[in-house]
Amino acid sequence: MILAPYTLAKRSPRALLALTQHCPPDQTITWREIDATDSRQYSRILVEAWAVPGDLVIVEHDVGIRAGVIEELQQCSQPWCGFPYPIGEQLLVCLGCTKFSAHLKASLPGLMSDAAGIGEEDGGGVPAGHWCRMDIRIAACLERLGHGRHRHEPPVDTSTPTRGQR
Secondary structure, three states, rough: EEEEEEEOOOHHHHHHHHHHHHOOOOOOOEEEEEEOOOOHHHHHHHHHHHHOOOOOEEEOOOOOOOOOOOHHHOOOOOEEOOEEEEEEEEOOOOOOOOEHHHHHHHHOOOOOHHHOOOOOOHHOOOOOOHHHHHHHHHHHHHOOOOOOOOEEEOOEEEEOOOOOOO
């Protein structure tokens, strides 16, 4: 599954066009609109997508990919991988352009629900399921189980100056 979550207000036409242009012809993009007023909808979408068999590739609405990015993620043998993109002053691998393998999902069927259930106790000051901490909470669950992020290079582009905002 190639999941493309977006909000109407913050979607980048350039990023959405890049995903459409660079998606392999044998793949289907699952576009999921997120209501910007529902801070927990993204986590519910991720829980649903985790239950769908097969790899889960996520390309968020403000991340511009280039030719070969989807194929590289799908061909990667690592269970959890992604391309970094700028977040503040750093280049990080977060949910914006990432893949979770079918094997990882099948071996940890409750992982996304567990991550969505983590609340303010993680030090983020936001409730369970809030979109702005899902990447951190997923990473914490996976790292606690001994999984590390595999980083692909070069970074992908963030197409809007509002990365990390809705």
